[in-house]
Amino acid sequence: MRSARSVTTFAAGAASILALTVGGFGLPALAQDAAPPLVQAPQAAAPAAAPRGLAESVAAVVNDDIISTYDVMQRMRLLMATSGMQPTEENLPQIEQEAVRSLIEERLQMQELRRVEREQKITIISTDPEVDEQISDIAQGNKMTADQLKQQLTSQGIGLDTWRAQIRAESSWQSWIQGRYGSRLRIGEDQIKAYQRRLAESAAKPQYQISEVFLDAARVGGMQVAENGAAQLIGQMQQGAPFPAVARQFSGSATAANGGDVGWVSQGEMPAEVDAALEQLRPGQLSRPIAVKDGVYIIYLRDKRAGSKTAIVDLKQVASPLAADATQAQVDAAAKVLNDLKPKITSCATLEATAGKVDGLIAGDLGEAEITDLAPAFQDAAGKLDVGQISDPIRTDAGLHLIAVCGKRQGGANAPTHDQIENRLRGQQLALIAKRYLRDLRNQATIETR
Template identity: 25%
Template sequence: MSFSAPFLRAALPAGRSLSMRKTLLGFSALLALPVLGAQAAPAHHVHAQRAHPGHGSVVEPVTPPEDAILGTINGQVLTERDVDNRGKLFALSTGLNISPDLMQRLRPQIIRQLVDERIKTQEILKRHINVEPQQIAQAINNIESRNGMPKNALRDRLAQDGVSLTTLIDQIRVQIGWMQVLREEISGRGRITAREIAQREEALRAEEGRPQYNVSEIFIPVADPRHSETELEFTKTIITQLRNGAPFPIVAAQFSQAQTALDGGTMGWVQEDSLDPPVVEIVRQMPIGAISNPVKVAGGYVIVTVNGKRTIGHQNVTMVTVRQAFFPFSSPLNPQEPTDQQKMALQKASAAAQSVHGCDAMEALNHSLGEKHPSDPGGQLVLERLNPQMRQVLSDLPVGQSSRPLVSTDGIALLTVCSKGQKNIAQQSPSEIADSLMNERVEQASRQLERDLERRSVIEMRKDDKTASAKPADDTQNDEPPAKKPHGKPAPGQG
């Protein structure tokens, strides 16, 4: 018996939720731990930085006192501690070593994001919207579940890295509360009607044969178009981090100023006429998975990545559902010197691979092992979108049969396929079309409300942190806030 090199487990993605009620699940992309972090983190660390295996770390620069006030937003203070904690959260969630120089370059955008969140929080409170502790707890549970973490592991992980749990809770509270604000904003516009769905279906049929792109974006607004050097430099910094391995959804959730940030930057399937012309020219040529250079659009810069390309009406894929059982290791695996516990785990997994058949039996086995990873790793999965290793395992695996033991650094997985079939995913169901139309309404309402709130806000920042200028609440002349990226006319099939 011998151990092979650790098998890199796929981060099996759940299908993208399009409805507004499901969008709340999108902030699970805020922390893709520990899988994404473990894959991205460099092996070395620098003296005097706080480093832990498998996730990001930040070199501690000399900073002003933590309670130093950086500015006020409608009278509410923003402190050095707030910015420092958000930076640490970003470092942890990306799994990258963040140097003092990089953190300094990220600082203006972190401050800008915190200013926007303060404004949103004040509107949430003004409307007497109460985000229940149970909602926040469920959100944190979702993050842990999607990343195979046991209950309360995220709290412990943050504490280990010196990140206040309040930092994550505040970010989640704003996102949940803001979605409730948007519900109020669009409540008077009624539900999506059968006529609207029929019109979109007719438009889709008329567009059959045209190209579509599955695009994710990070939008960085420019405060003054005449002087965009700071924003351009920040955009280039983010691109470098993405190309070094920072997960796109996490960076988008942290820094993008488009509404798509709530869903990790995902725009879904869009047509060319719903994208900015400069973006169209880029996505036509980009290979899938590449990260673009900065693209200048109205209101700022955008970074895009293409997750897929298809022709409207034609995209057959293989859909699979999977169950797994996970045999955890008590310590990280050294393939050259496995421990007795790891050898025993391999023996048990090998025996189970021969004797366990069917999804119910696999779920029962995983339950008996303590469910360190969820039995269902992601609902219906598109086989062609999985990483090559996982695709190879599942493509030839008969339904109901167990896979060979798949060894990783923290344990051994067994997989079984519950169902497998072909689906034309370019065809949208009426419910998917309704979700897409509702998302368009939400995006429009969010952009308009953010502009109105910023226009009415009084933002006063310390001289060396000029992320926003002070604005009197009644001044509506010649003081438009930075424009959000226009997504153009919603295209048939967008979703």
């Protein structure tokens, strides 16, 4: 059973947060494509963390596990320090809500991991040395030592235990999801070919290199809350908060872990509302909040390029040889034979055997070729047909032809490899599994906010 009451405003604590100078933790500029570091050295030292006050109280209870107002204040400081957001009276409620949500989710995750460890007698939760190693990696990415990085956080009033707890929960949960489900997932060749086919079919369309923040309406408390939150985040990013850092802390998408980086997309890969917004953006621009069925997107358009016709098709053909100067009656007779044959060809696998039953026809495998390298008459048919479809008779100087498209994929230097596609599909499925898993834990839990 779940109950909810209004979250405490923490007036005194909010005032202390407003006094912090968190802008010094800003990340690299939005236009950078490389994975940004977590924090940079601040321009000015900030007040040290205040000791826990006597007014500390319970902010939430998750299955009898208490989240204190001190925990929430610490997480708010951490969110701002690592996202580059400047605290204002307008955005503090959003930051507070995100702090509470993230703490509740981490409590649910850690409770589940401890249960699994007890029942299965295995170790899942990251150890102190493993957390230390991750901190060292983060510091190295910021061209700092671990001690320097810790000092920068503590100078902003952030207890190291708060940061370590976030790292421990995130890494442990990811390891558990990957370990439990990763080996069971099977990405079939049909899924990979379908993905390649979609890429090939959209190859001629404009392509966009984007980053995203997605606010899940179900997670944040409804569409209105998501839209208001997106507007607040956009305002912060326009004032300098780096997009990758904001995405890491606030996005509900699977891309949050890598700063919201989606990569290159074509029309049809994102929701229709996002496609429409992309058409209006120029590289370097942020979108307005984009409402979709289950939440709100913020899109940052990093780059744009014209589509190319570099699609590779795998073709088979049935040909009825005809001289270039054949009479119309001969052409019509050959066309009738091919039109009669066409519905009998049920797949590329049966094409040659089916055509072999008709005298005078030649069937064969043309192999893979770029559409632009095909004869003009074949280009049009190969470009329009979907995989598994067969053309109407096509006239060339050599005769009449039926063309069957047996495969289609994107070509060129920008085309993802087979392994890259497989890894992307696997990552998407694991992210969906993790989301459902956490949703089930939340639904089964007793959660009270005060």
